[in-house]
Amino acid sequence: MLHTLAVLVENHPGVLTRVAGLFARRAYNIESLSVCQTENPAISRMTIVVAGDDQVIEQVSKQLHKLVVVHKVTDLTGQAIVDRELALIRVRVNAETRLEVLQTVDVFRGRVVDMGRTNITVELTGDGEKIDAFVRTIRNYGLLELVRTGKIAITRSDS
Amino acid sequence: MTGAELLLQALSQEGVKVIFGYPGAVLCALYDALLDSNIQHVLVRHEQGAVHAADAYARVSGQVGVCLATSGPGATNLVTGIANAYMDSIPLVALTGQVPTGLLGTDSFQEADITGITMPITKHSYLVKDARELPRIVKEAFYIARSGRPGPVLIDLPKDVLNQEVAQPEQAVLSLKSYKVFSKGNMGQIVEAAKALAESRRPVLYAGGGVINAGAENVLKAVVEKASLPVVTTLMGIGSLPSRHPNLLGMVGMHGTVTANYAVDACDLLIAVGVRFDDRVTSGLKHRFATQAKIIHIDIDPAEIGKVIRAHIPIVGDARLVLEGLLAHLVPPQTGPWWEQLRQWQADHPLGHESEGISPQLVIEKIGAIAGPEAVVATDVGQHQMWAAQYYPVFKPRHFITSGGLGTMGFGLPAAVGAQVAKPDKTVFLISGDGSFQMTIQELATVAQYALPIKIALMNNGVLGLVRQWQKLFFEERFSQIQLHANPDFIRLAEAYGIKGLRVEELSQVEGALQEAMAHRGPVLLDFVISPDEDVYPMVPPGKEITEMLGR
Numbered sequence: 085m086l087h088t089l090a091v092l093v094e095n096h097p098g099v100l101t102r103v104a105g106l107f108a109r110r111a112y113n114i115e116s117l118s119v120c121q122t123e124n125p126a127i128s129r130m131t132i133v134v135a136g137d138d139q140v141i142e143q144v145s146k147q148l149h150k151l152v153v154v155h156k157v158t159d160l161t162g163q164a165i166v167d168r169e170l171a172l173i174r175v176r177v178n179a180e181t182r183l184e185v186l187q188t189v190d191v192f193r194g195r196v197v198d199m200g201r202t203n204i205t206v207e208l209t210g211d212g213e214k215i216d217a218f219v220r221t222i223r224n225y226g227l228l229e230l231v232r233t234g235k236i237a238i239t240r241s242d243s
Numbered sequence: 244m245t246g247a248e249l250l251l252q253a254l255s256q257e258g259v260k261v262i263f264g265y266p267g268a269v270l271c272a273l274y275d276a277l278l279d280s281n282i283q284h285v286l287v288r289h290e291q292g293a294v295h296a297a298d299a300y301a302r303v304s305g306q307v308g309v310c311l312a313t314s315g316p317g318a319t320n321l322v323t324g325i326a327n328a329y330m331d332s333i334p335l336v337a338l339t340g341q342v343p344t345g346l347l348g349t350d351s352f353q354e355a356d357i358t359g360i361t362m363p364i365t366k367h368s369y370l371v372k373d374a375r376e377l378p379r380i381v382k383e384a385f386y387i388a389r390s391g392r393p394g395p396v397l398i399d400l401p402k403d404v405l406n407q408e409v410a411q412p413e414q415a416v417l418s419l420k421s422y423k424v425f426s427k428g429n430m431g432q433i434v435e436a437a438k439a440l441a442e443s444r445r446p447v448l449y450a451g452g453g454v455i456n457a458g459a460e461n462v463l464k465a466v467v468e469k470a471s472l473p474v475v476t477t478l479m480g481i482g483s484l485p486s487r488h489p490n491l492l493g494m495v496g497m498h499g500t501v502t503a504n505y506a507v508d509a510c511d512l513l514i515a516v517g518v519r520f521d522d523r524v525t526s527g528l529k530h531r532f533a534t535q536a537k538i539i540h541i542d543i544d545p546a547e548i549g550k551v552i553r554a555h556i557p558i559v560g561d562a563r564l565v566l567e568g569l570l571a572h573l574v575p576p577q578t579g580p581w582w583e584q585l586r587q588w589q590a591d592h593p594l595g596h597e598s599e600g601i602s603p604q605l606v607i608e609k610i611g612a613i614a615g616p617e618a619v620v621a622t623d624v625g626q627h628q629m630w631a632a633q634y635y636p637v638f639k640p641r642h643f644i645t646s647g648g649l650g651t652m653g654f655g656l657p658a659a660v661g662a663q664v665a666k667p668d669k670t671v672f673l674i675s676g677d678g679s680f681q682m683t684i685q686e687l688a689t690v691a692q693y694a695l696p697i698k699i700a701l702m703n704n705g706v707l708g709l710v711r712q713w714q715k716l717f718f719e720e721r722f723s724q725i726q727l728h729a730n731p732d733f734i735r736l737a738e739a740y741g742i743k744g745l746r747v748e749e750l751s752q753v754e755g756a757l758q759e760a761m762a763h764r765g766p767v768l769l770d771f772v773i774s775p776d777e778d779v780y781p782m783v784p785p786g787k788e789i790t791e792m793l794g795r
Contacts, residue, residue, distance in 0.1 A: 094421065098370075102362060109363050139549065146546035152367040152387060155421040 086115060087141045088167065088237050091130040091148060092155040095121055099153045103130060106151065112136065112144050116234030127155065131236045160237050167237035171215045172197070173206045176226030185225050192218045203228055211235075246374030247276040247405040249412055250338075253381035254282060256415065259309050261285060261300065261664055262338075263293040267313020268353065269340035269402040285664055285693060288685040290317050292657035294324025294337060295683070299654075299661030301333050302644050303619055305458070307388050308333070308661065313340040315353030318399075319360065323651060325395045326364040330648025331479060332456060334393035336384050337361075343403040344372055358399050366394035374407035378415035386417055391424040392544040393456055425543060428560030428568060436514070436539045436556050437572035440470060443512035443537075445581045448472045449495065452479030452647065453517015453542060455640040459563035460484070463516070466566050470575045473585055475503040477518055478632055479647040486636040492585065493594065496524035497783045498629045501592035504781075504789040506585055507533050516541045517562045520551035521648065524789075531788055541565045592781075592795050594633060601750045603627060603702045603773050604634050610672055610700055611636040613757045618670040619644065619662045623655030623679030626708035629779040631674045653682030656699070660686055663695040670698065670761070677703045677730055687740045690766050698760045699768045701733055704775040712778045716793070717785070737768035746770045 093099050100119060107114050115133040122129045134144055145157045160167075173194075177185050182204075189196060189206050192214065198205035208218055212235060219230065244252075250273065254262075261283040266274045277284055287293045290312040297308030308328075312321050318339040328335040341347070342354045358368040367387050369380045384396040440446060454463055460483055467474055467490050474484050475495035484491050493500030495507055507513065513536040518524070525532040529551055540547075540554035541562060548557040558565050596604040607630050614620070616638040622628040622645045637643040644662055646654040659673040680701055690697055707725040714722050734744030743763055747756045747770065760767040780794025 098358070101359065105362050143546065143550060146549075149423075150366075150544070150546055152419065152422050 086133055086135055087159055087161040089132045090158045090160055093128050094153045095126055095128040102151055106147055118234035118236050133235055164240040165237045167211050167235050168209050169212055169215055169233055169235050171208045171232040174203050174229040175222050176203050176228055181225050188221055244409050246407040247272040249377045249409055251276050251280045253378045257385040262309045262311050263287055263296040264311030265290050267317050267340055269314045272405040288688050290320035291324055292683055292686045294321045295654050295657035296661035297335055298328045298333050299644050299658035300665045303641050303662045303665040307385050308335045311338045314342055315355045318357035319355050325361055327646055327649040327651045328395040329364040332393050334388040335395040336388050337397045339399050341399045341401040344401045361397050365397050368397040370399045371404050374404045374409045375412050379413045382415045383417055425559045426561045428558040428565035432558045433568040434572055437569055439537055441574035441576055443576045445510045446472055446512040447506050447510040448474045448514045449518055450480040450483045450516050451477040451518030453562045454483040457562035459566050460640045462563055462566040466570050469573055471578045473506055481643045482637045482640040485638045494632055498779050500594050501781055501795050502588040505588050508790045510536045512537050514539045519547045526783055526789055603630050603777055606753055606771050607631055607634045609753055614670050614672050618672055620672045621655050621658040621662055623675040624650045624652045625676045625679055626779050627674050627676045627702040652679040655679055656683050656686045659697045660689050663697050673699045675701055678707045691740045697766050701770050702773055703770050704773045706775040733770045743767045748772045
């Protein structure tokens with residue numbers, strides 16, 4: 085099962101290596117990882133998606149806690165969260181398909197960010213399933229290039 | 244004040260008395276400053292010697308050990324020793340020289356990314372970019388090394404940082420917001436553990452290196468005696484209870500005693516204290532270990548709990564504090580029939596050896612008898628190490644120094660150096676083998692230079708005995724690359740360093756030679772010529788449960 089971990093770490097050089105190295109040497113597999121500075125410039129937040137059963141996730145979390153640079157590890161799995169990924173997708177189009185593709189982009193609430201004679205580039209945000217669904221749909225027209233970020237996630241407010 | 248002087252001042256403030264090291268080009272400013280410092284420097288002959296000596300110094304003294312090596316090859320030569328300290332949870336600060344900050348990342352002469360290389364084998368590491376940070380970094384490094392589950396911390400020191408003139412250094416204040424240490428165990432869990440103990444009928448206490456790190460030997464003894472608990476130890480736990488204590492069943496695991504292994508297999512409650520269920524104990528079979536038992540796991544490292552075996556009652560905390568809590572709530576269980584069973588096993592399967600002539604087990608027993616209960620014994624890795632674990636009588640913690648988790652051949656001689664430097668007035672015995680000994684044999688020069696009166700007992704069988712034993716038992720005696728045909732004459736070798744050498748080939752010579760070695764004021768090398776056919780028993784073959792021992 086996939087778990088989403090929010091890991092608050094010090095914003096120092098080498099911290100990513102420590103975290104990634106830990107996953108590698110303990111043979112935990114990172115499905116996706118995104119990292120950026122938080123509202124506090126001294127702290128970065130990593131959103132790590134990792135596969136494993138509860139025992140594996142417990143070990144991942146405990147081992148992460150042992151790193152001096154790690155402040156907090158939260159397993160967001162099963163919690164009320166908002167999660168997003170961003171994708172940039174280049175799709176082949178021609179006179180016949182152009183309209184259909186643009187309609188599909190509309191249905192998925194994507195945005196066209198670049199348009200050429202034979203292809204268009206779409207920006208899409210959403211959870212992973214939504215992006216997967218868009219990619220599946222658009223593949224028939226000719227998927228030329230796909231760039232996708234890792235997941236980022238935040239807990240929903242209490243109300 | 245230069246960065247180098249500031250560093251030495253900070254080390255002094257941490258109570259550092261001695262550094263084991265080896266100089267190099269980028270460390271010139273530091274070695275210059277050492278001339279005016281009251282910190283003693285022990286010059287080893289290879290950086291691996293420095294780190295093992297610092298490691299053993301820490302094991303014997305309970306203080307943080309410190310080693311120092313230059314950039315590049317000096318630093319990489321520390322790697323084995325740092326890994327060794329990491330596996331055995333030994334507090335160590337490794338200082339390495341580094342190329343000037345301006346040259347970092349340019350593959351400059353004697354540059355190695357030592358913080359990167361050692362990341363998986365250190366608790367933490369620092370690459371110092373500004374000498375003003377040194378007081379804080381040193382304070383943090385020592386705090387991290389010794390607190391919680393101890394371990395090695397590395398500080399990488401670029402040449403220009405050591406040379407830097409510092410007008411206003413930072414305050415030596417810890418700035419570790421994210422580093423937590425668990426000390427007192429959860430009282431509810433401790434009460435739960437006491438209840439489980441009171442209700443048990445076949446309890447066993449399984450003690451490891453964490454007992455020794457925590458200084459928990461006295462409370463362990465009190466708990467064990469009050470509850471009539473049988474005790475098994477790991478290799479690292481040797482000394483947590485005196486060897487001759489009636490409740491001690493011996494070492495558990497691959498080369499443990501039959502009774503210890505049977506007891507763990509049959510117990511209904513396993514109180515695991517400062518242990519990590521290593522595969523040399525459990526045979527790597529996880530859920531086929533102590534299958535009838537409720538498991539209480541006491542450890543200061545939360546990540547150890549549940550890593551290998553699910554604990555029914557996990558207690559995260561310092562072994563001494565948790566055992567004190569347990570003692571306060573302790574109700575002795577009824578263990579009469581259990582002890583009858585244990586005594587029966589002990590009678591049926593005594594630890595013993597049979598051989599005519601000079602046997603290593605007998606030599607080791609005699610060393611123990613003659614060296615006495617105050618002696619510190621260091622071992623290398625191999626058959627002699629297991630025989631020492633089985634037969635050497637250890638009466639106190641911090642008196643049996645051995646490479647447990649990493650199993651580092653070559654640890655012994657530099658470890659004996661570190662032990663003797665830590666305790667100049669104690670008898671230090673090294674029990675080694677001809678294979679291990681030759682891996683760090685150059686440290687004989689360190690022994691000679693500092694006139695360290697170490698007694699070296701070499702179990703010389705001309706082969707890599709433990710590998711030979713495996714080839715004999717599991718590879719149809721197809722002996723491959725285990726014969727050390729061109730061993731030197733160890734007596735003449737010792738004499739070349741000005742060290743007294745004694746060869747012992749007959750059983751009748753053993754006692755006299757040991758007496759002579761003890762009477763000699765300086766270092767002595769005793770070359771015990773033993774048979775390559777001596778094997779370590781009992782033995783759990785790989786992949787078998789711990790009750791399926793050979794040589795029962």
